[in-house]
Amino acid sequence: MDIVVRAVCAFLFVLIVTRVMGRRELSSLQPFDLILLIVLGDLIQQGVTQSDYSFTGLLLAGGTFAFLTVAVSYIVFRFRRVRPLFEGEPLVLVEDGKLIEHNLRRERMTPEEVAAEARLQQIPSLDQVRWAVLESSGKLSFIPR
Numbered sequence: 001m002d003i004v005v006r007a008v009c010a011f012l013f014v015l016i017v018t019r020v021m022g023r024r025e026l027s028s029l030q031p032f033d034l035i036l037l038i039v040l041g042d043l044i045q046q047g048v049t050q051s052d053y054s055f056t057g058l059l060l061a062g063g064t065f066a067f068l069t070v071a072v073s074y075i076v077f078r079f080r081r082v083r084p085l086f087e088g089e090p091l092v093l094v095e096d097g098k099l100i101e102h103n104l105r106r107e108r109m110t111p112e113e114v115a116a117e118a119r120l121q122q123i124p125s126l127d128q129v130r131w132a133v134l135e136s137s138g139k140l141s142f143i144p145r
Contacts, residue, residue: 094132
């Protein structure tokens with residue numbers, strides 16, 4: 001039972017940490033960010049199972065994480081009001097070719113990152129963008145003028 005309680009606490013910790021880290025796509029993570037996530041996973045595993053390397057401990061910890069993942073998914077599906085808490089909401093970063101600095105700071109993004117993503121989507125200049133929206137998935141969507 002101790003493993004289940006620690007797994008629930010670890011799950012909540014991971015949920016909070018991922019919300020604080022922001023909406024970055026896994027493919028856009030810097031090498032340090034990726035290493036940090038891997039180390040965080042190992043630290044959480046050690047905290048959840050401690051020195052219990054038994055198959056039962058694996059089933060309890062893994063089952064708890066799986067159950068909580070499904071439960072959160074169901075809650076987000078069922079209750080519209082909690083969606084922004086778990087998934088976030090789309091955020092406008094560019095409007096009529098002008099960067100919205102406040103929203104960039106909020107997501108810790110630079111104008112260069114937005115411009116680079118626009119170029120990847122065959123948009124040579126932000127002046128040609130009506131809206132750039134950071135989706136809740138972490139991807140940038142561009143709506144041209």
